[in-house]
Amino acid sequence: MSFPLDAMNEMLDRLGSHPFHGDRLPRRVADAQDFAARVPLMRRDDLAREMAKPGHGAFSAPDAVRMNLTPMGSALMPILHTRADLDRATAACRTHLEACGIGPGDVCAVTFGYHLFVAGLFYETQMEAHGVTCLPLGPGEAERTAEICAREGVTVLAGNPTFALRLIEKGMPAPRVFFAGGEPFTGNATLYGRVRAAMPETVLVDSFSLSEFLPVARTFPGGEGVHVFDELVHAEVIDPDTEQPVADGERGELVLTHLAKEAQPLVRYRTGDLTVKRETAPVHGRTVNLPRVVFGRTDGMVKAKGVKLYPSEMRAVLLGLDGLTGRYRLIVARKASGGDHLTLAIEGTPDAGTLEAVRTSFRTQTLVGLDDILVEETLAEGPLAVDER
Structure with a gap:
């Protein structure tokens, strides 16, 4: 796997004195695995909090153009x-x-x-x-x-x-x-x-x-x-x-x-x-x-059939298919036998070919199969995913 070791270590060394990063980062790493193990993740909220401070906090940049x-x-x-x-x-x-x-x-x-x-x-x-x-x-x-x-x-x-x-x-x-x-x-x-x-x-x-x-x-x-x-x-x-x-x-x-x-x-x-x-x-x-x-986005993940499913990725499943409005809901329930039952509720008036394309696209996207597709002309308002287990 390619890893920009020299550029990364130069950057880590430079940020050693940065008011936000300095205490969080090592000065050098050995490889990609070392980088992932020793360097903490940063969230958008971390950046937003600093930028909301007077003068943009630790990210003040007086030489910005x-x-x-x-x-x-x-x-x-x-x-x-x-x-x-x-x-x-x-x-x-x-x-x-x-x-x-x-x-x-x-x-x-x-x-x-x-x-x-x-x-x-x-x-x-x-x-x-x-x-x-x-x-x-x-x-x-x-x-x-x-x-x-x-x-x-x-x-x-x-x-x-x-x-x-x-x-x-x-x-x-x-x-x-x-x-x-x-x-x-x-x-x-x-x-x-x-x-x-x-x-x-x-x-x-x-x-x-x-x-x-x-x-x-x-x-x-x-x-x-x-x-x-x-x-x-x-x-x-x-x-x-x-x-x-x-x-x-x-x-x-x-x-x-x-x-x-x-x-x-x-x-x-x-x-x-x-x-x-x-x-x-x-x-x-x-x-x-x-x-x-x-x-898709990683928000609202549910795990079903041993696979992590992200509700927003269903948009990629439905994108461009005829007869669909693009609105949907993923429903996870429990089978009588104890396994997970997956239903995708979709809005529109699809034909048989579109429904088969939905099944195929869902399996390609998530690596698991749908148990049911529920078609509604108007899908009730609600969350993208419902876990009924």
Whole structure:
């Protein structure tokens, strides 16, 4: 397993004097196992508490040059970047732009939002730094945006897939490269298929980032899923219950560590995102892969038939299937024989083919089978999972 030992030890040594991390971290580790055993996990609440203190507490960064905001409950938490942080992220993104054949002479339309949050400005920054002409358009006004893109010869588009489809419908020529974000993309076969049909010759890029970690991973030509920018971030997957690392290919919670961040450095940060990680042969230098990106949250886990089930991952089971609204409930009961009985209640009017697809997708996702599927035209309000045992 690849582990960035030198970069990790350099980071641990640097954080030895950090007011938040200093007393929590060893100065050096021997390998990935030592890192996981000796370095404590960090939760979003830990960061939020510090950021709520005057001057951002232990994460004060007087040399920060950019502040983005991210929702944290009912509040917005600042995300800080120094000049060096932005330069490192831009350099990592440059390797991806080059892999996609993007460079001077291209024209990029950015239709992600710019107000408060990070995506729009993030894409604009990396494109401009790479010599790409950038149109910071933001979302909305599909007809006028499509006209501008057609007039200015846009070759690269960055935005939500559903809005990209509206632009094509309004007459925008298909770009050479499309950066998707903000919605499940490669994990949503229906939406991905619609975009592929609308842009048959376009290089389609799926991306995954958190406001706290930007960027994390992207689709690289010649790879599958998204490949982690491992010069910026170390990715682990843990069992959210035992907090121990799981083997490659097993479902678990994504845990991320900054390798060189100056402002707000985060170490073994629990994202709450459910994913699978695999080591691969190098793809444009990257060997850490999330083949299905993220497909749920780790909240509300129930254990049934010897397997940990996460209610939110049922969305990935139902995504894109005809006749379903997407609303569901997982019900765990006890069989008369003593075993677990699994029922998935779904809302809609599915046909037999869709029901069989639900069964197959559920088994593929969770590795256990459903005992029953309960179909209701209108599903009553309630929790995503009910344990009746």
